[in-house]
Amino acid sequence: xxxxxxxxxxxxxxxxxxxxxxxxxxxxxxxxxxxxxxxxxxxxxxxxxxxxxxxxxxxxxxxxxxxxxxxxxxxxxxxxxxxxxxxxxxxxxxxxxxxxxxxxxxxxxxxxxxxxxxxxxxxxxxxxxxxxxxxxxxxxxxxxxxxxxxxxxxxxxxxxxxxxxxxxxxxxxxxxxxxxxxxxxxxxxxxxxxxxxxxxxxxxxxxxxxxxxxxxxxxxxxxxxxxxxxxxxxxxxxxxxxxxxxxxxxxxxxxxxxxxxxxxxxxxxxxxxxxxxxxxxxxxxxxxxxxxxxxxxxxxxxxxxxxxxxxxxxxxxxxxxxxxxxxxxxxxxxxxxxxxxxxxxxxxxxxxxxxxxxxxxxxxxxxxxxxxxxxxxxxxxxxxxxxxxxxxxxxxxxxxxxxxx
Amino acid sequence: xxxxxxxxxxxxxxxxxxxxxxxxxxxxxxxxxxxxxxxxxxxxxxxxxxxxxxxxxxxxxxxxxxxxxxxxxxxxxxxxxxxxxxxxxxxxxxxxxxxxxxxxxxxxxxxxxxxxxxxxxxxxxxxxxxxxxxxxxxxxxxxxxxxxxxxxxxxxxxxxxxxxxxxxxxxxxxxxxxxxxxxxxxxxxxxxxxxxxxxxxxxxxxxxxxxxxxxxxxxxxxxxxxxxxxxxxxxxxxxxxxxxxxxxxxxxxxxxxxxxxxxxxxxxxxxxxxxxxxxxxxxxxxxxxxxxxxxxxxxxxxxxxxxxxxxxxxxxxxxxxxxxxxxxxxxxxxxxxxxxxxxxxxxxxxxxxxxxx
Ligand code: HEM
Numbered sequence: 231x232x233x234x235x236x237x238x239x240x241x242x243x244x245x246x247x248x249x250x251x252x253x254x255x256x257x258x259x260x261x262x263x264x265x266x267x268x269x270x271x272x273x274x275x276x277x278x279x280x281x282x283x284x285x286x287x288x289x290x291x292x293x294x295x296x297x298x299x300x301x302x303x304x305x306x307x308x309x310x311x312x313x314x315x316x317x318x319x320x321x322x323x324x325x326x327x328x329x330x331x332x333x334x335x336x337x338x339x340x341x342x343x344x345x346x347x348x349x350x351x352x353x354x355x356x357x358x359x360x361x362x363x364x365x366x367x368x369x370x371x372x373x374x375x376x377x378x379x380x381x382x383x384x385x386x387x388x389x390x391x392x393x394x395x396x397x398x399x400x401x402x403x404x405x406x407x408x409x410x411x412x413x414x415x416x417x418x419x420x421x422x423x424x425x426x427x428x429x430x431x432x433x434x435x436x437x438x439x440x441x442x443x444x445x446x447x448x449x450x451x452x453x454x455x456x457x458x459x460x461x462x463x464x465x466x467x468x469x470x471x472x473x474x475x476x477x478x479x480x481x482x483x484x485x486x487x488x489x490x491x492x493x494x495x496x497x498x499x500x501x502x503x504x505x506x507x508x509x510x511x512x513x514x515x516x517x518x519x520x521x522x523x524x525x526x527x528x529x530x531x532x533x534x535x536x537x538x539x540x541x542x543x544x545x546x547x548x549x550x551x552x553x554x555x556x557x558x559x560x561x562x563x564x565x566x567x568x569x570x571x572x573x574x575x576x577x578x579x580x581x582x583x584x585x586x587x588x589x590x591x592x593x594x595x596x597x598x599x600x601x602x603x604x605x606x607x608x609x610x611x612x613x614x615x616x617x618x619x620x621x622x623x624x625x626x627x628x629x630x631x632x633x634x635x
Numbered sequence: 636x637x638x639x640x641x642x643x644x645x646x647x648x649x650x651x652x653x654x655x656x657x658x659x660x661x662x663x664x665x666x667x668x669x670x671x672x673x674x675x676x677x678x679x680x681x682x683x684x685x686x687x688x689x690x691x692x693x694x695x696x697x698x699x700x701x702x703x704x705x706x707x708x709x710x711x712x713x714x715x716x717x718x719x720x721x722x723x724x725x726x727x728x729x730x731x732x733x734x735x736x737x738x739x740x741x742x743x744x745x746x747x748x749x750x751x752x753x754x755x756x757x758x759x760x761x762x763x764x765x766x767x768x769x770x771x772x773x774x775x776x777x778x779x780x781x782x783x784x785x786x787x788x789x790x791x792x793x794x795x796x797x798x799x800x801x802x803x804x805x806x807x808x809x810x811x812x813x814x815x816x817x818x819x820x821x822x823x824x825x826x827x828x829x830x831x832x833x834x835x836x837x838x839x840x841x842x843x844x845x846x847x848x849x850x851x852x853x854x855x856x857x858x859x860x861x862x863x864x865x866x867x868x869x870x871x872x873x874x875x876x877x878x879x880x881x882x883x884x885x886x887x888x889x890x891x892x893x894x895x896x897x898x899x900x901x902x903x904x905x906x907x908x909x910x911x912x913x914x915x916x917x918x919x920x921x922x923x924x925x926x927x928x929x930x931x932x933x934x935x936x937x938x939x940x941x942x943x944x945x946x947x948x949x950x951x952x953x954x955x956x957x958x959x960x961x962x963x964x965x966x967x968x969x970x971x972x973x974x975x976x977x978x979x980x981x982x983x984x985x986x987x988x989x990x991x992x
Contacts (some may be wrong), residue, residue, distance in 0.1 A: 601667070
């Protein structure tokens with residue numbers, strides 16, 4: 231049995247029971263971070279903060295939200311927006327954070343791609359990250375159902391219809407998901423449960439996994455340099471802070487994280503107060519009406535690129551390519567055959583072009599996904615979707631020609 | 636070691652984010668939503684005449700439209716015949732509207748005599764009075780504020796021919812008359828019309844007395860409920876002591892709504908959240924001339940002045956964006972707080988990193 235002595239202070243008392251000093255070292259002061267990283271490495275922290283804001287604002291909304299098809303719309307637009315003190319603020323924080331979190335996720339992902347941070351032992355970081363992306367997508371979609379507006383209803387209709395699998399005509403499966411022939415009470419109840427319980431639980435667990443996956447390989451750095459963390463941390467602890475290639479997570483890198491978070495929050499609250507409508511589609515302020523199809527049905531901006539991969543093709547091919555687009559990013563660590571885990575601009579022209587084309591093309595897909603599929607827009611969308619697929623098919627080939635630098 | 640190009644990186648991120656934002660927001664909205672120019676709430680018939688002219692142009696082009704031409708000769712002859720008939724009736728409608736708006740212009744230039752108008756005004760209050768009976772599906776709205784909320788041209792027009800000035804003449808013919816149609820036999824000469832309108836304008840209450848709420852209730856309230864402001868088409872819903880009385884009231888509302896449905900073909904929507912579901916620009920140009928956005932719609936042009944329209948929009952904001960003043964007020968404090976946080980975070984970082992270089 232452990233030997234407990236009379237504690238000399240509260241800290242000592244806790245230390246004997248929880249080893250808080252050790253925990254603090256492992257998680258903070260002796261969690262070593264390379265020095266040659268830029269503010270893009272603060273995006274993880276920005277995501278943590280945004281997730282925290284989503285959680286807190288969501289808890290406040292949950293106190294008044296009514297998951298009932300007859301009450302949901304008014305509980306949000308009347309009770310929360312008008313009756314509850316600052317309910318409007320929580321709602322706008324929640325709505326804007328749900329949209330901005332995807333902007334940051336995309337920046338975070340493309341940072342990972344640019345610096346090759348998904349290779350050489352960092353595969354699990356990438357995979358857990360992609361699982362987070364999937365979980366966040368499900369969270370955003372289920373949350374979008376809750377106000378029970380026109381877009382909730384019709385996006386719910388369109389997206390669940392995808393599960394019929396085109397020519398497979400698995401209508402029974404679609405009904406099973408909806409719990410009814412059309413989105414109705416059973417549907418709303420399920421998505422409510424998913425949104426406030428199951429998916430947030432999964433996200434919390436996945437964030438834990440993501441962090442655990444970071445422990446052993448440590449974060450990458452902008453030079454792709456392989457750092458001897460033991461030697462460098464000894465140097466730091468011996469007092470040569472300036473000469474060491476690493477720094478403590480807390481407070482060294484955390485102070486930079488907080489600086490970036492500060493700038494981010496200025497941007498974030500600017501959106502919350504002055505420019506929130508991009509995050510809350512006007513159409514969803516019309517109550518759900520199963521008899522009146524909106525003129526244009528489109529998902530939120532962060533799903534548009536994959537929606538546009540679905541749209542230009544026949545139903546079956548579209549679904550196959552859509553499924554392809556959903557999973558292909560997960561496989562990145564295995565499709566990239568290059569021996570280099572360094573920044574894209576040092577990997578030779580092929581990957582460099584691949585990277586910037588992927589980014590720009592996804593923006594084009596995003597834009598076309600919102601526009602009506604007519605004339606020039608549908609042609610551009612078609613070409614872009616093909617370019618997207620072709621780029622992924624080409625990736626293993628172009629990267630296997632890459633020479634070690 | 637690579638140089639730390641943080642400014643460049645930031646510039647790249649801001650650039651790609653802004654391009655994406657521009658494409659999915661302002662640009663997509665421009666493509667998805669029809670743009671309609673406001674005519675500044677002047678009701679001189681420009682829109683109405685252009686609308687009929689467009690119909691004629693479209694019919695003319697249909698005549699020779701390769702895609703629509705029928706192979707079957709008999710069917711094609713029939714099609715041509717139908718088009719020609721439509722063109723003839725559209726052309727006569729065009730003439731009718733041109734004459735109508737020319738008449739309006741003439742009457743508008745007359746100097747009406749309010750004293751004489753007062754006697755004629757009695758024919759209006761036969762239908763329009765507080766607690767008036769519904770007629771043809773809707774209540775004749777109170778005219779207490781008519782001189783304030785309606786445009787002068789529109790008032791002349793509604794006496795001359797309510798269906799045409801409201802731009803819903805497509806709904807009516809010799810068999811189905813506008814519920815206020817009979818007025819043109821009661822007040823028929825140019826002078827009479829000018830006199831009644833002069834009376835209405837002269838007895839208009841002071842501009843300050845027209846609150847956004849009254850503007851809405853007078854101009855839109857007989858058709859559109861506004862649940863979040865507790866408004867039904869019958870008026871502000873009272874608080875009832877007894878469930879029975881409340882149910883009785885609700886039934887009256889339902890019966891009234893059924894009657895509007897018969898008159899309008901559908902129930903005018905509750906406008907509680909329209910300030911957020913539609914752009915202000917849409918609402919403004921829709922009020923000015925509903926046909927601009929929903930061709931063939933049953934909603935009449937209400938003929939309000941630009942000021943009244945702004946008040947109506949304000950009331951819609953009171954219903955659907957009630958906390959906007961609080962939002963604007965708090966915004967500045969939150970921004971100051973966050974900027975101070977950012978400054979402190981920056982100073983902290985500088986202090987911590989001093990030893991790291
Ligand atoms: C809300 C969701 C997420 C949170 C809270 C989160 C959090 C973090 C944090 C705190 C870090 C360490 C600091 C940094 O490098 O930024 C990190 C690293 C990383 N994350 Fe995420 N992340 C999320 C989603 C994702 C997604 C969707 C991906 C892409 C698949 C991803 C891929 C990575 C990678 C590759 C790294 C390592 C970067 C490096 O080694 O340089 N993460 N994440």
